[in-house]
Amino acid sequence: EPEVTQTPSHQVTQMGQEVILRCVPISNHLYFYWYRQILGQKVEFLVSFYNNEISEKSEIFDDQFSVERPDGSNFTLKIRSTKLEDSAMYFCASTEEGAHGYTFGSGTRLTVV
Amino acid sequence: QKEVEQNSGPLSVPEGAIASLNCTYSDRGSQSFFWYRQYSGKSPELIMSIYSNGDKEDGRFTAQLNKASQYVSLLIRDSQPSDSATYLCAVNSRGSTLGRLYFGRGTQLTVWP
Numbered sequence: 275e276p277e278v279t280q281t282p283s284h285q286v287t288q289m290g291q292e293v294i295l296r297c298v299p300i301s302n303h304l305y306f307y308w309y310r311q312i313l314g315q316k317v318e319f320l321v322s323f324y325n326n327e328i329s330e331k332s333e334i335f336d337d338q339f340s341v342e343r344p345d346g347s348n349f350t351l352k353i354r355s356t357k358l359e360d361s362a363m364y365f366c367a368s369t370e371e372g373a374h375g376y377t378f379g380s381g382t383r384l385t386v387v
Numbered sequence: 388q389k390e391v392e393q394n395s396g397p398l399s400v401p402e403g404a405i406a407s408l409n410c411t412y413s414d415r416g417s418q419s420f421f422w423y424r425q426y427s428g429k430s431p432e433l434i435m436s437i438y439s440n441g442d443k444e445d446g447r448f449t450a451q452l453n454k455a456s457q458y459v460s461l462l463i464r465d466s467q468p469s470d471s472a473t474y475l476c477a478v479n480s481r482g483s484t485l486g487r488l489y490f491g492r493g494t495q496l497t498v499w500p
Contacts, residue, residue, distance in 0.1 A: 305485050317431060317475065317490040330487055365430050369485060374436040375421045375477075381430045 276300040278379035280366050286385045287356055295351045295382045297366030306349045307367040307376065308341065310334075317365070323349065356386045389414040391478050393491035400498055406463040408494050410476030413457070419479040420452055420459045424472045425493065431475055435461065466498040 279298040287293050299306050308320040321331045321341055328341065340352045349368075353360055363383050369376035390413040400406045408422075419438055423431035437443045437450040437459065449462040459478075463470055473493040479486050 307487075309488075316492050317477075317488075319487045319489070322485075322487060324485075332487070371485070375423075375433040377433070378430040 276377070278366055278368055278377050280364075280379035280382050282382060283380065284383045284385070286387060289358060289386055290355055292352065292354045293356060293384065295353070295364050295366075295384070297349045297351075297368075297379055298347050299349055299366065299368030300370075300377060301347070303368035303370045303377075305329075305369045305371075305376070306343070307369075308351045309365045309367065309378075310362040311365065312359075312362045320351070353384075356384075358386050360384060361386045389417075389478070389480060389489045391476055391489050391491040393474075393476050393494050395492055395494060397495040397497055400466050400496070402466060402468060402498055402500050404466050404498075406466045406470070406496055406498070408461040408463075408474050408476075408496070410459045410461075410491055411457055412459070412476075412478045412489070414478070414480050414489075415454075415457060417454075417457075417478045417480050419481070420450070421477040421479070421488065422448075422450060422459075422461045423475040423477060423490075424470075425475055426472045431477075434474075463496075466496075468498050468500055471497045 366379040435450040476491040477488040
């Protein structure tokens with residue numbers, strides 16, 4: 275079964291530092307997403323990405339965040355100047371046209387200290 | 388603000404029973420509806436998708452949709468201890484399955500032997 279792969283599984287960073295979360299979507303998928311889930315809370319949409327550009331972003335996805343597809347396989351989320359409240363599980367997802375829902379990666383747990 | 392509401396539970400049923408999970412949504416224009424299962428510390432896993440009013444069955448799972456009442460439910464027949472997880476209702480307001488998902492907080496289900 276094809277998988278969405280995320281690295282690292284756990285990242286600890288100091289407040290104010292920059293982090294890059296990495297994702298390898300399923301190879302024939304063209305639509306990519308980042309979601310986050312703060313402990314005990316809802317899964318929240320951050321951004322969607324298609325054809326090398328952002329197709330939609332939420333109110334959470336401000337100038338602190340950016341996404342990139344630097345090559346044909348990776349999809350990254352960069353968080354600049356991290357804050358304590360950025361601590362969460364970050365999920366990457368991908369899908370293709372006509373699919374029923376999308377496939378989530380196993381997540382990166384980000385802890386900001 | 389597009390809201391998705393679920394009974395937070397916890398819901399506890401004996402092995403072999405039917406578990407019934409409910410979800411309401413606020414955006415009357417919503418088109419696509421999904422149920423995800425999330426084990427503790429893991430990523431959401433798609434169980435069912437439903438787009439039209441009525442019932443959709445897949446093995447032990449049945450999703451039910453009533454757009455007039457803005458209500459979607461998931462029935463799990465012959466519940467097994469391995470079904471113990473948090474069940475997330477997710478709604479997409481667009482006609483395609485590619486857009487942003489709005490998630491409920493989830494209902495925690497425990498199936499006891």
